[in-house]
Each structure stands twice: as structure tokens, then as C-alpha cells.
Amino acid sequence: xxxxxxxxxxxxxxxxxxxxxxxxxxxxxxxxxxxxxxxxxxxxxxxxxxxxxxxxxxxxxxxxxxxxxxxxxxxxxxxxxxxxxxxxxxxxxxxxxxxxxxxxxxxxxxxxxxxxxxxxxxxxxxxxxxxxxxxxxxxxxxxxxxxxxxxxxxxxxxxxxxxxxxxxxxxxxxxxxxxxxxxxxxxxxxxxxxxxxxxxxxxxxxxxxxxxxxxxxxxxxxxxxxxxxxxxxxxxxxxxxxxxxxxxxxxxxxxxxx
Numbered sequence: 389x390x391x392x393x394x395x396x397x398x399x400x401x402x403x404x405x406x407x408x409x410x411x412x413x414x415x416x417x418x419x420x421x422x423x424x425x426x427x428x429x430x431x432x433x434x435x436x437x438x439x440x441x442x443x444x445x446x447x448x449x450x451x452x453x454x455x456x457x458x459x460x461x462x463x464x465x466x467x468x469x470x471x472x473x474x475x476x477x478x479x480x481x482x483x484x485x486x487x488x489x490x491x492x493x494x495x496x497x498x499x500x501x502x503x504x505x506x507x508x509x510x511x512x513x514x515x516x517x518x519x520x521x522x523x524x525x526x527x528x529x530x531x532x533x534x535x536x537x538x539x540x541x542x543x544x545x546x547x548x549x550x551x552x553x554x555x556x557x558x559x560x561x562x563x564x565x566x567x568x569x570x571x572x573x574x575x576x577x578x579x580x581x582x583x584x585x586x587x588x589x590x591x592x593x594x595x596x597x598x599x600x601x602x603x604x605x606x607x608x609x610x611x612x613x614x615x616x617x618x619x620x621x622x623x624x625x626x627x628x629x630x631x632x633x634x635x636x637x638x639x640x641x642x643x644x645x646x
Contacts, residue, residue, distance in 0.1 A: 392417075393426040395433060398444050398582055406585040407440045407646040411447045416454035419501035421472060423457075425478035427505065432642040438645055442585035443490045445509060446485065446578055452494040452518075453502025458527060473532065477633035480533035481536065483508035484604055487597035489588050493546060493581035494518055499556075504534035507541065510600070512567070513581050515574035518557050520567060540606075541567050592625040 392413040398406035409430050411417050416508055420475045427445075431582075432445050463543060464472075483490045492498075492506035494514040499521050506512050514520070522531045523539070533552060541546040542565045550557065562568045588596060600615035605612035620626045624646040632641035 390426040390430065392423045393430050395430045398543050398585065403567070405440065405589060406442045406444060406582060407434055407437075408444045408446060409434070409452060411445070415451075416497070416602075417451050417479075417502065418449045418455060419453055419505070420457035421476060421504050424476055424501070424505075428482040431486050434488060436485045436486050438593065440488055441591065441645075442488050442587075443483075443486060444493055444585055445490065445506070445579045446493040446581070447495060447502075449495055449574070452492070452495040452498040452501075452506065455502055455523065456527075456528075459461045461527075461529070463580035471565045477533045480504045481537070483510075484537075487600060488593070489585065489596060489600070491581045491584050493577045494520075494568070495577050500524055500531070501533075504531055504537075507534050507537045510636045511569045511581075511584060513566045513577055513584070514559055514562065514570060515577045517574050518559055518562075519556045520562050521554065521556040522551055523556075525554040525638035527550060535552025538567075585634040590643060592623075592629060592643045594623045595620055595629075 394410045394411070394412060395406055396413070398408040409427065411423070411427065413423050414587060432442050444568065484493075489511075490509040491511040491513060492509040494506060494512060494633070495518065496515070497519050498506055499519070500523060503520055503522055522532050522534060535547065539551065546565055557565070559569060559571045561570070563571050570580060598620055601616055602609050603614045625643045628643060629641045
């Protein structure tokens with residue numbers, strides 16, 4: 389059983405509802421190996437559950453995650469670091485592997501590994517008092533999972549600035565850079581994420597997963613798009629969607645998720 393992570397309905401929704409993955413390792417939700425593994429396990433559970441339409445990832449009202457557990461990292465030998473690097477890297481990138489739409493609801497601090505985790509979400513919503521950053525360089529380290537994704541998200545120049553300096557980013561700059569998608573009042577972070585996630589509870593789950601797979605394919609996106617597009621012709625939702633659009637116009641379909 390997970391010690392620091394819970395997975396529960398976000399708002400009491402029934403089938404095809406929104407799930408909330410909550411991180412609780414007080415006081416600052418520092419990411420150690422155990423927490424990263426628990427987040428990855430919860431994400432895998434979501435990925436395998438057709439009853440979940442979208443996922444919110446949240447810390448609490450005070451903090452999303454203040455970063456890496458430096459006390460744990462300080463004890464690692466080079467051999468230990470090498471042995472665990474691939475697993476931790478995969479865990480920090482786990483949200484990108486979830487086929488459902490995902491949104492990180494960010495309060496307080498989102499630093500280091502916490503920001504790397506959030507970068508894997510499809511959307512990031514922050515409070516207007518949040519501090520973001522990748523300060524690993526100040527500890528003689530680099531982000532393990534976030535450099536490539538950050539570069540694709542905001543461009544290589546701004547990404548290098550953030551990684552090389554390890555500086556904090558204020559909400560206004562984060563929005564301007566494209567590091568986050570929405571800035572709201574601190575008390576509205578979770579509800580704003582829930583409003584976005586609810587948009588997919590009646591959506592075409594297979595098509596959403598296909599679109600996400602193409603985005604994740606990167607330079608191979610064109611090839612992946614052909615494969616995913618053709619495969620959608622085996623789904624019930626494609627039949628329902630096209631027939632409904634022909635009969636009543638786009639947006640009238642009642643999808644089943646199959």
C-alpha cells in the first residue's frame with residue numbers, strides 16, 4: 389500500500405469520472421525514490437482503468453512539491469545512482485504515459501523533480517503565488533527527466549536559461565513562457581483543474597488517447613498519426629462520432645469510451 393500517494397474520485401463522479409492523485413509527504417512533498425515510485429504506480433493504475441476519463445495531480449493547498457530529497461541523494465554512491473537512474477527518470481515522466489488527459493494542479497512550490505513530474509501532464513494550472521524552477525544545478529546536479537520536455541515546451545533557449553541558472557520563475561513569466569497554461573487564485577487551483585478535467589468525462593476516450601500518443605511520439609509523430617488514425621476505425625466511438633456528425637452535426641455524439 390502506498391504511503392505518500394492516494395488515488396480517489398476527484399469529486400464523487402461515477403463511471404468515466406475524474407480521478408485525483410494526491411501527493412502527501414509532509415511538510416514539503418519532497419520527491420524521494422519511494423514517492424516517485426508510488427506516483428508512477430498510481431499513474432499506471434489510472435492508465436489501465438477505462439472508468440477514469442481524466443486525472444488531476446495535486447499536492448495540497450500549501451505545496452505541490454518543493455523538489456528533490458537532497459538528503460537521500462547525498463547518500464548515493466555513483467553505482468547506486470547509475471542503477472536507479474532509469475527507474476526514477478521513468479517515474480518522473482509517468483504522466484506522459486497515461487492515455488487519459490492529465491492536469492497538474494499546482495500550489496505553493498513546484499521545484500526540481502516536482503516540476504519535472506508536472507511537465508509530463510497535459511496541462512499545468514498554478515496559483516498566482518506559485519514558485520517554479522529546476523534548481524538542481526545549484527546542488528551540482530541536473531534535471532533527470534525534465535530537460536528534453538522543457539525544451540520542447542518553451543524552446544531550447546529559455547529552457548537552457550532555467551536549467552543553467554536554476555532560478556525561480558514567477559507566475560506571470562511562467563505563463564508568458566508557456567511553462568504553465570493557466571494562472572488562478574491560490575484557492576481555485578484544484579477547482580480550475582477539475583473544471584478542465586470534466587470536459588473529457590463524456591469524450592471519445594480512444595481518440596483522446598490516440599492524439600496523446602501522437603504528441604508523445606515527437607519526431608515520429610507523422611508515422612504514429614497514421615497508425616493511430618487507422619486504428620480508430622476499429623472503435624465504436626469513431627462509428628458513433630461520424631454517424632452523429634453526419635446526422636446532427638459535430639458535437640452531438642454520445643460516446644461510450646470504446
